[in-house]
Amino acid sequence: MTEQFGDLRELYQELIFDHNRHPRNYHELPDANRQAEGYNPLCGDRLTVYLRVENGRVEDASFVGHGCAISTASASLMTEAVKGQPVEEVEALFRDMHAMLTDAHPEGRDFGKLEVLSGVREFPARVKCATLAWHTLHNAIATAGDVAQTE
Numbered sequence: 001m002t003e004q005f006g007d008l009r010e011l012y013q014e015l016i017f018d019h020n021r022h023p024r025n026y027h028e029l030p031d032a033n034r035q036a037e038g039y040n041p042l043c044g045d046r047l048t049v050y051l052r053v054e055n056g057r058v059e060d061a062s063f064v065g066h067g068c069a070i071s072t073a074s075a076s077l078m079t080e081a082v083k084g085q086p087v088e089e090v091e092a093l094f095r096d097m098h099a100m101l102t103d104a105h106p107e108g109r110d111f112g113k114l115e116v117l118s119g120v121r122e123f124p125a126r127v128k129c130a131t132l133a134w135h136t137l138h139n140a141i142a143t144a145g146d147v148a149q150t151e
């Protein structure tokens, strides 16, 4: 691992390392009804996001793939953050995360643990590593997939 974290604060670094070493919800989801693949050619990060959406709510979320520490930690933190959330809230979080990672901190949003990912703004080459999981999540929600939908 030759990640360059520069002056990311130590706490942030630890959380990212932890989620990279021990990614949460890192498995396929046999009963998923949403699924999307993401690829970041700049870094070589690849991942698949699985969701089980029922009654307008993300009941379960998981991912598999391989990539750098930032992409894996971002996907791990994301699955934790969206589990049990209404789809509209997940989509709002996607928009706010995208804004937070690429531009400015959106007003009135407490990102909690996800705040650790904001450090990538200082490393423009790594921004796509952090946003990959979120774009893939967004695509998974937008595409119904090939599983019949009930809602």
Ligand code: ZN
Binding pocket: 040, 043, 044, 045, 067, 068, 069, 070, 071, 128, 129
């Ligand atoms: Zn990467």
